[in-house]
Amino acid sequence: MTTTLDKTVLDMTAMELREVNTTLQAAAKAQANAAFEIINPRGSHAMACGLDGPLDVTIKGSTGYYCAGMNKDATVTVEGSAGPGVAENMMSGVVTIEGDASQYAGATGHGGLLNIKGNASSRCGISMKGIDIVVHGNIGHMSAFMAQSGNLVVLGDAGDALGDSLYEARLFVRGNVKSLGADCIKKEMRPEHIEILKELLEKAGADAKPEEFTRYGSARKLYNFNIDHADEY
Amino acid sequence: MCGIVGLFLKKDELRPQLGDMLTDMLITMTDRGPDSAGIAIYGEEADGMVKITVQSDTPDAAFADLDAAVCAAVDAPVTIKVVDTHAVLTLPEAVEQEAIAYLEEKGLRIMGSGATMEIYKEVGLPKDVAARFGLRDMGGSHGIGHTRMATESAVTTMGAHPFSTADDQCLVHNGSLSNHNQMRRKLAKKGVFTRSENDTEVGAAYISSRIADGATLGEALEGTIKDLDGFFTFVTGTKNGFGVVRDPIACKPAVMAETDDYVAFASEYRAFADLPGIEAARVWEPEPATVYFWER
Numbered sequence: 001m002t003t004t005l006d007k008t009v010l011d012m013t014a015m016e017l018r019e020v021n022t023t024l025q026a027a028a029k030a031q032a033n034a035a036f037e038i039i040n041p042r043g044s045h046a047m048a049c050g051l052d053g054p055l056d057v058t059i060k061g062s063t064g065y066y067c068a069g070m071n072k073d074a075t076v077t078v079e080g081s082a083g084p085g086v087a088e089n090m091m092s093g094v095v096t097i098e099g100d101a102s103q104y105a106g107a108t109g110h111g112g113l114l115n116i117k118g119n120a121s122s123r124c125g126i127s128m129k130g131i132d133i134v135v136h137g138n139i140g141h142m143s144a145f146m147a148q149s150g151n152l153v154v155l156g157d158a159g160d161a162l163g164d165s166l167y168e169a170r171l172f173v174r175g176n177v178k179s180l181g182a183d184c185i186k187k188e189m190r191p192e193h194i195e196i197l198k199e200l201l202e203k204a205g206a207d208a209k210p211e212e213f214t215r216y217g218s219a220r221k222l223y224n225f226n227i228d229h230a231d232e233y
Numbered sequence: 234m235c236g237i238v239g240l241f242l243k244k245d246e247l248r249p250q251l252g253d254m255l256t257d258m259l260i261t262m263t264d265r266g267p268d269s270a271g272i273a274i275y276g277e278e279a280d281g282m283v284k285i286t287v288q289s290d291t292p293d294a295a296f297a298d299l300d301a302a303v304c305a306a307v308d309a310p311v312t313i314k315v316v317d318t319h320a321v322l323t324l325p326e327a328v329e330q331e332a333i334a335y336l337e338e339k340g341l342r343i344m345g346s347g348a349t350m351e352i353y354k355e356v357g358l359p360k361d362v363a364a365r366f367g368l369r370d371m372g373g374s375h376g377i378g379h380t381r382m383a384t385e386s387a388v389t390t391m392g393a394h395p396f397s398t399a400d401d402q403c404l405v406h407n408g409s410l411s412n413h414n415q416m417r418r419k420l421a422k423k424g425v426f427t428r429s430e431n432d433t434e435v436g437a438a439y440i441s442s443r444i445a446d447g448a449t450l451g452e453a454l455e456g457t458i459k460d461l462d463g464f465f466t467f468v469t470g471t472k473n474g475f476g477v478v479r480d481p482i483a484c485k486p487a488v489m490a491e492t493d494d495y496v497a498f499a500s501e502y503r504a505f506a507d508l509p510g511i512e513a514a515r516v517w518e519p520e521p522a523t524v525y526f527w528e529r
Binding site for chain 2: 042045061063064081083084102121122140141
């Protein structure tokens with residue numbers, strides 16, 4: 001562990017993952033607003049997860065499964081790509097991925113901002129529950145499946161079955177959508193949506209105009225049982 | 234869960250390091266598959282000759298004078314290289330099928346055959362399997378490896394990957410196929426037989442049979458998306474290179490890296506951590522239902 005003027009450097013070639021996470025979690029709990037830099041992450045799993053206080057963590061390289069999971073109040077930046085399940089069940093704070101994110105990024109997230117500068121693959125924002133996700137590139141298939149609330153903003157294209165079985169999350173896509181999932185429809189962009197989007201794009205440092213996006217949301221046809229479909233069962 | 238690794242070298246001067254690079258990748262994938270490990274390595278070729286890799290649980294007895302016995306049986310020159318439980322017999326291509334029939338009759342297990350491909354696989358931790366075979370010291374143009382966490386068939390040498398169902402062709406797989414018995418019967422009707430109960434071997438046999446029918450590697454891999462049901466990330470090796478395909482759901486992970494020196498495949502980025510120049514490599518996730526291949 002090396003402490004420079006303003007940040008503590010943790011080297012994963014010299015420390016075990018558990019030691020790194022324990023150090024970060026203790027600093028988060030101390031509410032000291034400290035800054036950490038993790039070097040040589042070597043694609044390790046579960047890095048910087050379970051942080052529940054203000055903390056600034058920069059990971060210099062790519063990470064494996066479940067990085068920054070359950071994040072609360074902390075700011076985690078991955079200067080590389082992230083493996084499956086990044087920022088899973090995030091509560092608040094900011095998680096930034098400079099590269100790409102693998103499948104189910106931000107899954108079940110309750111709050112905070114997940115800012116992905118590259119592409120996100122399949123199932124991005126699956127079952128999201130209030131998190132804001134901004135993807136500067138494209139997203140893969142089955143994204144926002146059963147998404148309940150929050151905003152998913154995509155500057156590029158979306159894959160197949162976007163927003164399948166969607167609840168009340170808002171989806172904003174600038175590029176093409178390969179196909180929409182069941183009960184997901186194109187919706188009118190009203191002034192309040194332009195406002196939400198403007199704020200999110202600014203927060204994420206995204207170079208795009210809110211007017212360029214299309215909003216998608218739930219048709220709310222799956223909310224109640226339709227008696228005309230009784231024969232289907 | 235299983236771990237897959239693959240490495241295709243673009244520069245000949247790196248060939249002596251292939252085994253060393255692949256071994257580190259394979260060992261990193263141990264916690265995805267601690268049951269068994271295997272590797273297919275594409276090395277040197279001798280004109281008109283073929284290499285047959287065989288395995289025995291009693292190598293001392295089985296491999297003693299095996300070269301002389303095969304030589305007498307097929308009436309052709311035979312050389313043997315014994316590597317732990319495996320032996321690689323090199324003999325003229327013309328007598329390959331005759332030699333395989335003789336070796337099977339002797340109770341030896343055929344791991345694979347081809348002009349350049351050798352296959353080594355055993356039950357055990359990847360680091361132990363790699364050490365037994367001296368994988369680090371093996372050179373070649375490309376290779377693929379697998380660490381297995383068994384689901385569809387028993388933890389045995391024959392259940393370990395890679396599976397080879399035609400000369401210089403092999404397949405490793407992360408996932409499970411649900412229509413493998415049906416496909417096995419279909420292939421058997423065509424005269425294509427498998428040696429184990431394993432689902433992946435059926436996938437390998439499907440690809441080989443399509444190639445034998447005239448399909449390109451790309452077309453055969455495209456066919457897996459339509460004809461095989463289940464979860465899969467496949468990496469298939471051929472004499473000239475390797476191909477990658479994932480099923481449309483793509484829940485089995487895959488990541489690729491490319492530099493001027495190599496193309497690498499792994500189930501997770503961790504496996505790339507020791508590759509030279511990985512910091513500057515182009516790293517990406519292969520798209521679902523999309524075929525990728527590299528050939529020289």
